[in-house]
Amino acid sequence: MININSKVFIAGHNGMLGSSIFRELKKKGYKNIITINKKKLDLRNQNAVRMFFKKKKPDAVIIAAAKVGGIKANIHYPANFINDNLQIQTNIISSSHSNNVKKLILFGSSCIYPKSIKKPIKESQIMSGVLESTNESYAIAKIAGIKMIESFNRQYNTNYLCLMPCNLFGPNDNYDTKNSHFLPALIKKIYSASKKKGKNKVVKLWGTGKPKREVLHVDEVANACEFFLKKKIKKTIINIGSPIEMTIKNYASLIRKKIDPKVLIKFNNDKKLDGVMRKKLNLSLANSYGWKSKMNFMRVLDEVIEDYINTHR
Numbered sequence: 001m002i003n004i005n006s007k008v009f010i011a012g013h014n015g016m017l018g019s020s021i022f023r024e025l026k027k028k029g030y031k032n033i034i035t036i037n038k039k040k041l042d043l044r045n046q047n048a049v050r051m052f053f054k055k056k057k058p059d060a061v062i063i064a065a066a067k068v069g070g071i072k073a074n075i076h077y078p079a080n081f082i083n084d085n086l087q088i089q090t091n092i093i094s095s096s097h098s099n100n101v102k103k104l105i106l107f108g109s110s111c112i113y114p115k116s117i118k119k120p121i122k123e124s125q126i127m128s129g130v131l132e133s134t135n136e137s138y139a140i141a142k143i144a145g146i147k148m149i150e151s152f153n154r155q156y157n158t159n160y161l162c163l164m165p166c167n168l169f170g171p172n173d174n175y176d177t178k179n180s181h182f183l184p185a186l187i188k189k190i191y192s193a194s195k196k197k198g199k200n201k202v203v204k205l206w207g208t209g210k211p212k213r214e215v216l217h218v219d220e221v222a223n224a225c226e227f228f229l230k231k232k233i234k235k236t237i238i239n240i241g242s243p244i245e246m247t248i249k250n251y252a253s254l255i256r257k258k259i260d261p262k263v264l265i266k267f268n269n270d271k272k273l274d275g276v277m278r279k280k281l282n283l284s285l286a287n288s289y290g291w292k293s294k295m296n297f298m299r300v301l302d303e304v305i306e307d308y309i310n311t312h313r
């Protein structure tokens, strides 16, 4: 099985999750971590990926490379989301198989489960209903990745796994106005409103503020990734989340209190920008294997806000 002497390839090691996994493996003493920058290897290029695997011969592969974005990016660039993710996953999974990779971890997301299903969501509910239209292309690509690893496991007895995290936040998050997820977007928007004077301290947020979101610090997912990397298990999908779930409105008020209580929050009430109303994950499968989030939400939120303010003064 995989241990600290195994050769582990982290695809996407510069991203938010990939860089956290890199730090976690280093901390745990892994001696043979393989990485490569996107400029040197575009993972959409099938031939280049094949050559890379043939040369490097990794024992384990973690797919943290993906085309990722918030609700507006998903609405405006569906072709990029389906095309890039299908290509990246397919190239890496098939090259992993032809090079006898012992363990592979792909990342899905809580947002690829159908929109109107019973909550908290169990892994078995994948493909049990209609998808959220705003990120359908992304979800279809990710579901194809899951079905691909499920098929390889069945046909070739491989040990490939998909971890399904909830909304993440933490170091190296994307704060781009058009492309970010909800939590970094709240921090950025509330902080810029706090810089204004008097009555201008107003922040306009998308949607109604009513959808609920479950959040987890990215380092916890990296910890789960290393935990499951060493395990041989029969399941193909495992949810990774936390007990922290609030409405967007509540997250916004909490962040406002921490940054500047004088900021006034207004929602544009555009229901199209709400996305799914709730997507709480059922975490009993991960718990049954012995993994549980240890996150102190208030402490890590403080750290993330402080880090953002220090780098954007």
Ligand SMILES: NC(=O)c1ccc[n+]([C@@H]2O[C@H](COP(=O)([O-])OP(=O)(O)OC[C@H]3O[C@@H](n4cnc5c(N)ncnc54)[C@H](OP(=O)(O)O)[C@@H]3O)[C@@H](O)[C@H]2O)c1
Pocket (backbone or CB within 6 Å): 011, 012, 013, 014, 015, 016, 017, 018, 037, 038, 041, 042, 043, 044, 063, 064, 065, 066, 067, 068, 084, 088, 107, 108, 109, 110, 164, 165, 166, 167, 168, 169, 172, 174, 181
């Ligand atoms: N962030 C979340 O809240 C969240 C929640 C649930 C699941 N996930 C899953 O976690 C995984 C990682 O997400 P993330 O938030 O860490 O994303 P991220 O910060 O955008 O990182 C993605 C990485 O993939 C790389 N990449 C993209 N296209 C590539 C290509 N064609 N060739 C080589 N590298 C490429 C990017 O490189 P460049 O930076 O150079 O483009 C980047 O380093 C994704 O599968 C996502 O679905 C994320």
